[in-house]
Amino acid sequence: MKNVGNPILKVEGLTVDFLSNDEPVRAVDNVSFHVNRGETLVILGESGSGKSVSTSTVMDLIDCPPGDIVAGSCLFDGTELSRLDADARRNINGRRIAMIFQDPLAYLNPVYTVGRQIEEVYESHGEAGGREARARAMELLQRVGIPEPETRIDYYPHQFSGGQRQRIMIAMAIALKPDILIADEPTTALDVSVQAQILDLLRDLQRETGMALILITHDLEVAASMADRIIVMSAGKVVETGPAREVFSNPKHAYTCRLISASPDGDPAEASNKRATKIGSETLLKVEHLTKEYALSSGAFAPKRRFKAVDDVSFEVRRGETLGIVGESGSGKSSIARMLLRLSDPSSGKALFSGEDVFEMGGKTLMAFRRKVQMVFQDPFGSMNPRMTVRSIISEPWAIHRDILPRHQWKERVAELLELVGLKPDHADRYPHQFSGGQRQRIAIARALASEPELIVCDEAVSALDVSIQAQVIDLLADLRTRLGLSYIFITHDLPIVRQFADRILVMKQGKVVEEGDTATLFRAPRHEYTRGLLQAVPKPKWLMSENEPPAEGADVFWSDRPRSGSFSG
């Protein structure tokens, strides 16, 4: 990589506060970084470490108030950005600095075709219009790897898969050939294999256009596979900076060491696993031939089509055991969780919990079952009522099941539970939005524990969290299992995590179980080619890649970016 010439962007001593009722909260504290043309700078850090805030300031996306830029300068190509007026900044945003975001569905307008949205980029900056804009949009779609751009250009965002939407976002971002592309967690919401393809695309585009790339991520593998240089942020400060290889192979700061050792990947996982030491012989839950079908809407004269989200799945969970269910999005793993919790009804099949069929329960038995089985949801932001304090969130199970705990003991028990999951008792009076993602997931776990359950279903419970937080939450879950004798069903798309934690693993693909076995065996000798593909899709460090290596082998074979099922029924 060429690192010559002046940096295209130079941020110096940036300090940003967020104002609140009390002392202002320092989100970014004296942060300096620069990026050269053609270079990839990775900003690595946990959520809440200020990595997004520092780049949002460059794009002028921070609302003031509650934001408050205390100090610092952003030099873009020799111009001080904060001195420019709104018009000049708009002209730089999009044309010279472009940004892509984590959730492409939220940033694409659902009522316009993707072609129209890309054309608008050209039109709003006065670059091209009409027929020429359309031709260029088509060219772009082709470039970012959307098949059949001539017809797909007139499709709406919902007709594309998650990976394709991210490609479209990238197409819009690079439409005007920007000097800098800022990618804020561009692959976090995607499956491993799709993630590898998007990262390849970004690398290729960078090689072609020579733009600078600033990649914000919490994912060590992504960081390692993309970075030329890396800055690591923690609590608003830059704690380490340097060439990627150096930072990864020889971390200096305590935080970097912790982050790198927290990564659940690699052989040490085998040695220091958190699997159960003793598993009871008693079967807690036995699922037999579980099937969930959806009728797809189709044309008036076409025969009714059926889509099997879950197809004849059987498994069992013993007391004190952790069962991992692994699969990519759309493999039916979340449907299983929803059915087990009686949030949706199965088409056929049985689930015996301590010998009783869950799907036949009603009235008192169902209430008792709801007490013994709890769920921790994927999204700690969505699974708690934003208007309720932590205290009322955690004590809700007691309000529902009156016989667990008398009301005067609630306050005390909430404090105990908060301490059990590693929070402070005086956090009880706060609201969910005042906590970070990891803390919120701890609150969700505390709530699940409140009703003293026997089985906890974790649906992607740690996927939205950062590596070091993931490790902490897994530690917590493992510890609670030993102390309280819990069983878990752990649903995830992330293999390294289950490798550490699950005793047995179920691999699912398109609603079917393709492989089942205990964890060590499955990782040592995966039998099914789908499992092997999953294991290979994890990104490799950039410095280990040879120049002409074919990108992410295996990925295209198993999951090309296919459209979501049912999108083309019209």
Added chain:
Amino acid sequence: MTILLPDTKSTEEPGTARVLHAYLKRDRLALAAAVFLALFVLAAMLGPWLVGDAASRLGLRQRNLAPFSLEQSWIYFLGADTLGRPILARLIVGAQNTLGIAAAAVFSSMLIGGALGLVAGYSERWYSHLILRLADVIMSFPSLLLALIVLYTLGPSITNLVIVLAITRMPIYLRTARAEVLELRERMFVSAARSMGAKPVRIILRHIAPLVLPTLVTISAIDFATVILSESALSFLGLGIQPPDFTWGAMVANGRGYLSTAWWIAFWPGLAIMLTTLSLNILSNWARTVADPQQRWRLQTLRKAAR
């Protein structure tokens, strides 16, 4: 992007009223609105006792007296109407009927409409469809016709007037509440509550209603003016307030014919209606901010860092 708040030192817990008072002081406009509304309510309660029978005393010499003249007594400051009755006194006395009827009608339509909307949105049973069709019928039925039917079957009275007003305004709340519930019930925290075994009543009241309420309150504040004006229309038909009793709406209707010669007859009650609605709007906006934990910072003291 997450914002982490530092550990707040737990100083002594201030009471809720204290906190609300502090929030109100931070929003000058809301404070002014609150003071203004309090004045109106006071006038409505004490008015008849204060101005006595001045409001209905005819004065041939003061017929269509222009405002801002101090030759007559202070009570004629805002002018007088076609029969020489002082407008200021009439505004004060009329406040009681006006605000009472409007508040009762708006409150009951919000309560009934909101409750039905919650049920219609959350449940998928037959009655939720029934509720919706009922709302459609009410919306497509001319309110004046409904008023006439009620007038002939039940006879004119203030209660019947409130009933008619509440029924005709109800579908707005019902539809809005239902639309919000449809979105909210798919949210993850509702699934979480269901998986814990919460009964529908609890989910609706604890989890959904608190998030729907701010919208309904905002709508009702806007609806207040509409209700005051349609009240006067219904009274004109003979349902509800009859002369010699009167309301602001009736005063506006009275003055309409004299707009070119004596604008003040319709202007002052119109202004009173507008100011009331405006104050309610500002206040409901403030209440919405207070109720939302993520917006509350706008009313809190923000201290900047030294630089």
